Amino acid sequence: MTEITLPDGQRLLDAILEQAFNSVVITDARFDHGGPLIEKCNPAFCRMTGYPAAELIGQSPRILQGPETDPAVIERLRNCLHEGRFFQGATVNYRKDGTPYNVEWNISPIRDSQGAIRHFVSLQQNITARVQAESERNLMARALNVARDPILITDAHARIVFANQAFEQLTGYESTEILGRTPKFLQSGQQADDFYSLLKDALARGQAFRATFANLRKGGDIYYADQSITPINDAGGTVRHFVSISKDVTHKVMQEQQLSEEASRDPLTGLFNRRTGERILARAHQAATTDDRPFAVLIADIDHFKQVNDQHGHASGDRVLQQVANVMKNQIRETDRAIRWGGEEFLVVLDNASKNDALSTAERIRAAVEAISDFEVGPITLSLGCGQWQPVESPEALVRRVDIALYAAKKSGRNRVQTAANGSATGPGDAVS
The missing domain is CATH 3.30.450.20 (PAS domain)
Structure with a gap:
């Protein structure tokens, strides 16, 4: 050794x-x-x-x-x-x-x-290299902070590592409150069901994702942002960070929503107009056929409405239409939709409702209208038809069935509810006001 x-x-x-x-x-x-x-x-x-x-x-x-x-x-x-x-x-x-x-x-x-x-x-x-790197990072942070658009940076696990001042101003959150958290706390629940799945899929493929997000501010109100999220790779191609750049478009989206809402409403009653109602019916039919979510339909007609216009004038007729529309709004659920179907006729789409649910709602509306006494016209009454969607039935076929029931209620004395018969519809027969 x-x-x-x-x-x-x-x-x-x-x-x-x-x-x-x-x-x-x-x-x-x-x-x-x-x-x-x-x-x-x-x-x-x-x-x-x-x-x-x-x-x-x-x-x-x-x-x-x-x-x-x-x-x-x-x-x-x-x-x-x-x-x-x-x-x-x-x-x-x-x-x-x-x-x-x-x-x-x-x-x-x-x-x-x-x-x-x-x-x-x-x-x-x-430590010159380290000081220079820190100086560059500080310069970058200052540059990001003076940017007008909100900027958020997360690590590869979506944990927030940086938020600039514009982001703080937009959301109401200070950086110290959100560092280390994922952006999930911003979600408002208003995005489409597959929105975040599409986001995750795009980022997993290394692609940028851009969309309008409906997010929550710290106080709980919703803001809208055109937002792009881009993965940042290291030299080896591994994703290390995600950078999100936003633009506040809340005012623009709210204006568009207001215009869309106005276009979808009947200006006199505030109910949905017929064009929008047809789309509502189509969506309800789609949900019934694909998600097994049944729905029902009511059709209501103001009794003797022509006489109201003839004897008291159109101003009184308009007032009666508004009173009936207000009853409709107050007597249905938030998930139901009331539509001015035409003239003095109204249609209500009842979400996830049985035949009995439809009958009960129709009777409640009828009674509430009967309780109205206009100062000029006097008592007002409704006749209603109701029915639940049947498998393989088209929206048009359901409306025809319920329409037949409405006219049956008219011919039976008015101010009543008639349930639609099962089977195919034929026709309403003679018109009754």
Whole structure:
């Protein structure tokens, strides 16, 4: 076996200094004659400063200072040395050729057996690259913060790592409240059922996703944003972050919704108009056939309405129509839809309703209208037909069946409800007002 002989203490210290990754400089502990002065430095320190060791030995480390060296840091260093305390700090030093570099260093006092300080040992590291990277990050953060559009950045797991000031202003949330959370807390529940599935699928394929989001502000009100979400990959192609850039379009969307709402409503009664009603019927039929969600239909007609117009004028007729429409609104559920089907005729689509549900609702509407007594026209009454959708029945066929029931109610004396018979519809027969 080969015997390994360790070098003596001095040789071991020299070997450590020679091979150390960090810059090491050792000074004496004298403060006269411009000290402390450098007694030893390793090659890493020479490479960092650009000075050969021969030009550093016997010099004060002050030769590395320059215009951008922080005086406050140097003053704190002097105080620590005089008081024999450990020092740690960072500032700007200068190489032999005059180029600046950022240095981070610590200094420890070395004491003899009696406790007297004989040397100072300093470990130093060039942190220029780190400072520049931090400066660039800070510059980027400042640039993002002055951007007018809300910007949100998440990590690969959708946890928020940055939100700019425009995002804070739009949502009402401060960055400190949302960092580390996923954006799920912004969801309003108003998006289509497959909206977020499409979002996840696009991002999983590495594609950007753009859509109008209906999100919640901190106070609970909804805002609308045209939002693009883009995956950011590293050099190896792995997704590391997602960047979302938004534009507040709440005012625009609200205007469009208002215009759409106005276009879908009957201006006199405020109920849905017939064109919209036909779409409502089609959607109810689709839900019934694909989701097994049955629905029912009521058709109501104001009794003797022609006489109201003939005897009291159209202004009174309009007032009666409005009174009946208000009863409709108040007597149906939020999920049901009341439609002015034409003239004095109304149609109600009852969501997820049985035949008995339809009959009960129709009777409730009839009784509520009967309780009205217009100051000029007097008592008002309705006749109604009702029926539940049957499998394989088209919306048009259901309406015809219920319409036959309505006319049966008219012929039976008015102010009553008639349930539609099962089977195919034929025709309403003679018109009855």
